[in-house]
Amino acid sequence: MRRQSNSNDSSDQFKSRSPPPSPKAEQRTRAREPYPIPSSNPASQYTLLEKLGTGSFGTVYKAIHNDTKQIVAVKQIDLEDSDDDISEIQQEIASLAQCDSEYVTKYYGSFVVNYKLWIIMEYLAGGSCLDLLKPGVFSEAHIAVVCRELLLGLDYLHSEGTIHRDIKAANILLSSSGKVKLADFGVAAQLTNTLRHTFVGTPFWMAPEVIRQAGYDAKADMWSLGITAIEMAKGEPPLAEYHPMRVLFLIPKAKPPTLEGAFSPAFKDFVAQCLTKDPKLRPTANELLQHRFIRSAKKTSYLTELIERYQDYRARSPPKVQHPTVKAHGTWDLNNTMRSEWNFDTLKSVSALGTFRGTINDLSLAHSVAEDDEESDFDDRRDSLDSGAATKGSDPINRNGLGTSSGSDHATVLIKSPHSIDEVGSPDETPSGAPPAYSGSVRSARRASYAARTSVEGKGTILNAADLGSGVDTIRPVKKVDPVGSLRLSSEFVGSVRKDGGVSSPPSSPATHKRSGSEIGRAGQTLVDEVILPILGNQMHDDMDAREIESLSMLQRGFAELKDANPEMAYNVILDILQGINDNPAVKQHVQTSRGLFPHKRIIRKSEMTSKGLIVTEETEEISGLPSTSSPQGSIISSAAPLPEEPIRRSPIAELLYMRWLEGLKLKWPSIMS
């Protein structure tokens, strides 16, 4: 492949080998490529034609290189607006500059004009795969072509020792003739001999090993490719309905997603191969090029159908009238691409350069827990200033400081929502819970500071919701994530789904009620802590379906919260459930026969308790007439019940349960219980 790309243009070779040219000579040798020539005013070499899109990181223009009349994409980044990570931007440029492949967007050069960095890149008229998905999902034949081209691109990158780390439809661009190119190397990394650990990517597309930070390599891209294949087939990645914070928890935990639906076995197998959980068993890009799904793929020119379809779609659906100003209402971009402030739907090929990283992120308060490792006498380290005011990761309300405004005179930052094909039909709907979508200041409200994110000292950075954005945004690299802190935060998002408004606020934890003084309250707490939560926890195990895990997590969280909010109510709910089981003969019978459980046995047991001992055998028949067992261990709450030998009860639970059951029984069978 390398030879291919080199040999088809010998003059190109000459160019790439020529020694440092004087500007004039360079102009001559590079006459056919729109490179910027170093000069006092390099910007004058280009004429901006049209704004393609805006993101927090800058603006992308379609432009013409005056000398060659070639169309290029110009990405302008306001460096004054980005905090202290100029070096990160440079990293992106360096990665791109080291690529010479027909499968990777070409990079022509970059320069600084005032506070703005101009990055000159290849313009791709076809748009991103995410754009092309707007009129509808791709056919299997189309996906096969895209996947083959992606594999070729990844094979090149990986053989060059680069990991892309952010493969997704939004980062795959098409030329007008259907050529497929990888874009947005914002988070790409050079492979080293050792595994990478940096936590980076876009949640829904991230490989389990990246999230686990157990060390990963180029195989991580293969996982993302599998997710992207599903994205192209279904319109959105798996688990799209969940909050990104939860997704980070679910991906490593759950069994890998599969491609469901009316697709060929070859396609399904291809996806399954990519989504092999163990990276060692996951095939390489080169190996997958031999997959039957790929070998039968058509030529890239076939993809022009998708481009035409998208153009038709655009022509048919007139530009949506948006809210008059972005500042007032925010532009809730439903497609996770950059937007201009006004008539964004008239823009062509919005993502000529792929994702603009970190929109919501930029608005968040930092939660850095980076610790200064040493202090000098006058030390007042940068970290302490850079990390935001909120340094506690436990305040979910502040975390979504989306509305934070400040006196900054910088460009409006747009907040984007998750992309969802289903929502394309009604993009005018103001999403519920949409925060006021503006804030100019990056300084006062920022994501975890660069210092914190790159710190490998201390506990690590606690990822928070804002760092993740809506989950379709790329996460900036984080060297070391504090697993405990992040997990704690993650659990706050149990059950929160991505709404139209992107990140929905996690339910705020209500103030803990301090009235747990009552007996029942204490019982409720113990019941939840010692019985319910462990039982739910034990149910959860690896390689379960993501939805199962999520449901159990929701139950756990629900009980835990109810316990905090109102332990008496928690108590009553649990007992009502037990009673409900008992009151429903069919259910009761089933429970008894299938599990050998006798919830009603407790009734008898308790009545026995009055005479001190806890004998559970013979009384069963008295109540239900069902055959009894003499083993009390099966009882759901047996762990909390005292042993008969013990003269003193350790927990008030059994007593309370007993009282409760007794009351219920008195109502139902007054004759027996009187």
Added chain:
Amino acid sequence: MNFFKTKPRTPADLVRGLRDAIVRLESSAPGGETRRKVSLFKLLGTRIVSGEDVSKYLQQIKGILYGDGEPAPELVAQLAQETYNTDLLLLLVLNISRFEFEARKDVVQIFNNLLRRQIGSRWPTVEYLSGKPDVIFAALAGYENEEVALNTGMILKEMLRHEQLCKILLHSDQFYKYPHYIETTTFGISCDAFANLKETLTRHKPMVADYLDKNYDRFFSSFTTLILSTNYVTKRQSLKLLGEILLDRANFNVMTRYIANEANLKMMMNLLRDKSKNIQFEAFHVFKVFVANPKKPPQIETILRRNKEKLLNFLKSFHNDKEGQFSYNLLSIQSNLI
């Protein structure tokens, strides 16, 4: 190109073959303007052949070093020894701009692989390079050619990880070419050069502190040109680096000298009024050290006193939208001013 069929070749053969190919490349294209004046066709005819030779040798050498999973230690040892004997590394760095695009990346990988080679506690390549400072200087000079600057920059960065090699550069006159490279290149290269300057100045702290102490005047007169650069990125990055250097405990002596100098204070006070908030911010980091100094020299004290009202007013409105942490700093500074 039937030479290629006669493998397997020994490391010695490969290294010698590569040397010869590089020499052919050099002679067939005697650098500079002349080369560019020769017609394109002729150039392609001669140069590409040698260029491809070089690429293939490099690939084979890379194959030995990285192997298919398990590189053979004895082959690697032979290869390394052969590169030392023939001064191949210098040749590679000097001629990298003549190589094909992918071959340049191979050079970086080969170079860095050899550099990381360790036998027990010894670093053979580092030892070798300690006696060959020209290699280091050639890698630095790579910034003169934008096309290979990122490749040579990676080689340089790898060398700077080793204190011996970093020290050679720091103590050389060539070190003072950094500002030139940072100032005259485009963004990507300039940033890379700056990153390596930072690496040189911050990785091996005690060694650098000693150097800065002894070469204080020369260093800071050079470094100040970066702080006063008209290039926004250079200005901002160098100001930030200045803060990092001064606030590092290892550089305590250097810091005390720096904050005793009224010209430095004036410069920072001027930078506080820069249009860019980021520059203001970085300048403030340095400025506060002047203020916090418990033993302010009289001239510093005088300047601060003379400007007390203005400074207080300025600081009051200075980034008053910032975090509480920042206000706290301001408060402590202000109380020190009074």
